[in-house]
Amino acid sequence: MKAYIFPGQGSQFPGMGKDLYEQSEEAKKLFEKANEVLGFNIADIMFNGSADDLKQTKVTQPAIFIHSVILAKLANIKPDMVAGHSLGEFSSLVANGVLSFEDGLRLVSKRALAMQAACEANPSAMAAVLGLDDAVVEEACKEVTDEVVVPANFNCPGQLVISGSNEGVAQAGEILKAKGAKRVLPLPVGGAFHSPLMEPAREELKDAIMQTQFSQPSCPVYQNFNAEPSSDVEQIKQNLIAQLTAPVRWTQSVQRMLADGATEFVECGPGKVLQGLVKKIDKEASVSSVEV
Structure with missing residues (x-):
């Protein structure tokens, strides 16, 4: 069984996604859609910006999400199970059909800005x-x-x-x-992510999540909040809301996926951070990256 895993903040790099944009008309359309949804040219920052440009809160999380989801769409992945590390959970929910690209991006942008505001307040x-x-x-x-x-x-x-x-x-x-x-x-981060200090951001994201259309998943998502497989739409929403102030149980998620029959972990997004973590959790695990 193939488990597709999606990276979180910290995986960004200058030039990310440019190769996808140049090789595919579908990717080009999705980047243009992302610029439209966000109201600024994020594609230009991803392709031509510096590492510091990519560290801007309004850019980092959407950039990783956009890169991950476009890669998944171009590779036409058919996951048996999915999981994402923190922000990556939103990418995983597009990959298994729960969220549309546009709705996922709106939520990720809202999440990034709400987290930034919470960091500035505390x-x-x-x-x-x-x-x-x-x-x-x-x-x-x-x-x-x-x-x-x-x-x-x-x-x-x-x-x-x-x-x-x-x-x-x-x-x-x-x-x-x-x-x-x-x-x-x-760590070089803006503040205390996944702690009680993110409560204002959780409240803001909760409202946005409850107003967003969630569809039935094509496969279970192993969520950060409890490291359990979820296929129930309401449960997925609640766990996603709880994620901001609760720990990311990545070790436990990978262990549960292995116990449930995962034979290969395929990282979908920039970098190889999650592959390294999976190998440290189980050195016998098979890991790879999505290629297009």
């Missing part, structure tokens, strides 16, 4: 913790009682990202170093 941070068991990291976060800090991304065994207030992340970092973490690396 200066906050994220840090990657390397070399400790998940349970040790979870316990360390609980030891910080006067600040917000929570596990945010269960990426693979020995790599967990924490998220919270600047002081909360700093305090947890010191505790984790004392517990034997190999490294605690501050």
Whole structure:
């Protein structure tokens, strides 16, 4: 069984998608549609912008979504199951027919801007913790009682990202170093994604999701919120809303897909980050990229 997996923020690169635009009329139309939906020329920024241009909040998430979805459409993928890392969950929901390209892009744009506003309202941070068991990291976060800090991304065994207030992340970092973490690396992100500090963004995205047409999926989506396969439209919506303030359970999602019969993980989008994580979760797993 083929599991198609879709990357999240951080996978962008200058020139992304230009090859797709140049080789296909269908891709050209989708890029033009994206420019129209967003109200600015994102294709030009993707093809010709600098790394800093691509880091703009209004650009990063839509750019990765556009690249991933166009790649999936050009390759005419037929997934048996899908999953996406954080933002990638929206790409996965276009790939299995739940969302249209346009509606998915509108939600991703709304999500990016709402997250940016939440970050500006509450200066906050994220840090990657390397070399400790998940349970040790979870316990360390609980030891910080006067600040917000929570596990945010269960990426693979020995790599967990924490998220919270600047002081909360700093305090947890010191505790984790004392517990034997190999490294605690501050991440170059705008703020505390997948933490309670994203509550204002969750509320805003909830309204947009509830007003968007969701269709019956062609295959289950393994969602970040609970790492369980979902085919029920209402459940998919609720899990997508909850995702912003809850951790990304990527390790658990991959393990569940393997348990449910996944024999190959195909990354669809820019970069190869997820393939690396899958191999760290199960070194015997077969991984590849979508080619067009």
